[in-house]
Amino acid sequence: DQQVKQNSPSLSVQEGRISILNCDYTNSMFDYFLWYKKYPAEGPTFLISISSIKDKNEDGRFTVFLNKSAKHLSLHIVPSQPGDSAVYFCAASVGSYGQNFVFGPGTRLSVLP
Amino acid sequence: EAQVTQNPRYLITVTGKKLTVTCSQNMNHEYMSWYRQDPGLGLRQIYYSMNVEVTDKGDVPEGYKVSRKEKRNFPLILESPSPNQTSLYFCASSLSVGNTIYFGEGSWLTVV
Numbered sequence: 001d002q003q004v005k006q007n008s009p010s011l012s013v014q015e016g017r018i019s020i021l022n023c024d025y026t027n028s029m030f031d032y033f034l035w036y037k038k039y040p041a042e043g044p045t046f047l048i049s050i051s052s053i054k055d056k057n058e059d060g061r062f063t064v065f066l067n068k069s070a071k072h073l074s075l076h077i078v079p080s081q082p083g084d085s086a087v088y089f090c091a092a093s094v095g096s097y098g099q100n101f102v103f104g105p106g107t108r109l110s111v112l113p
Numbered sequence: 114e115a116q117v118t119q120n121p122r123y124l125i126t127v128t129g130k131k132l133t134v135t136c137s138q139n140m141n142h143e144y145m146s147w148y149r150q151d152p153g154l155g156l157r158q159i160y161y162s163m164n165v166e167v168t169d170k171g172d173v174p175e176g177y178k179v180s181r182k183e184k185r186n187f188p189l190i191l192e193s194p195s196p197n198q199t200s201l202y203f204c205a206s207s208l209s210v211g212n213t214i215y216f217g218e219g220s221w222l223t224v225v
Contacts, residue, residue, distance in 0.1 A: 002154075004155075006155075009153075034213070034214075036216075041218075041219075042218055042219070043117070043203055043205075043216030043217050043218045043219050044156070044203070044216045045216070046213045046214065046215070049213065089155060089156060091156075100158060100161065100171065100172075101146075101158065101214060102158075102172075103148070103155040103156035103157070104155050105153050105154055105155035106155050
C-alpha cells in the first residue's frame with residue numbers, strides 16, 4: 001500500500017494559468033515534505049519543501065500548502081510556464097531521524113503554450 | 114560544480130552476470146541512498162547510508178547489496194541480476210538526514 005499518493009498521473013494547464021498538483025499521505029508520522037521536478041533523461045531536482053510545523057511555504061512562483069489534518073499537500077505554480085512541463089514527485093520523510101524518504105508515483109505536468 | 118555522478122548511465126546485461134553501478138558525490142555529504150524508479154510506482158528506496166560503514170535497507174533491498182567504504186562513494190551491486198531488476202536507478206546524497214536530497218542523472222539498466 002503506497003504511503004504517498006499522487007492520484008493524478010497527468011495534468012495539462014494553459015500557459016499563464018495556475019497549476020495545482022496534489023499529494024496525499026497515510027502515515028501521520030511524516031514530518032517533512034518535499035517536491036521534486038524531473039525532466040526526461042535527468043535526475044529529479046529539488047523544488048520546494050515544507051515541515052509539519054508550517055502550513056505554507058512559498059518560493060517565487062511555487063507555493064506548497066500542507067493540511068496535516070487531511071494528510072494532504074499541494075503544489076501551486078503561478079503563473080505556469082512551458083518550461084514547467086515535467087514530472088513532479090511528492091516525497092515525505094519517515095523514521096525517527098527522517099532517514100527515509102518515501103516518494104509518490106509522480107504527476108506529469110504539461111503546460112500548453 | 115556540486116554533483117552526484119553515476120556510472121554506467123545505460124547498461125544491458127544478462128541474467129546472473131554480476132554488475133556494479135558506481136555512485137560518487139563531491140559535496141562531502143554524509144547521507145547517500147539508492148532508488149529505483151518504475152512506472153506508476155515512483156521512486157522506491159533500495160538502500161541508504163548515513164555515513165561511512167553505516168548502511169541499511171530501504172523499501173526494496175532484495176537482490177541488491179551496497180557498501181560505503183569512503184564518504185564520497187556508494188556503489189550498488191547486483192550479485193545475480195534478474196529481469197525484474199530492469200529499471201531506472203538513481204543515486205542520491207544529502208548533507209545529513211532530513212536535508213534536501215541531490216540526485217544523480219540516473220542509470221538505465223536492462224536485464225535480459
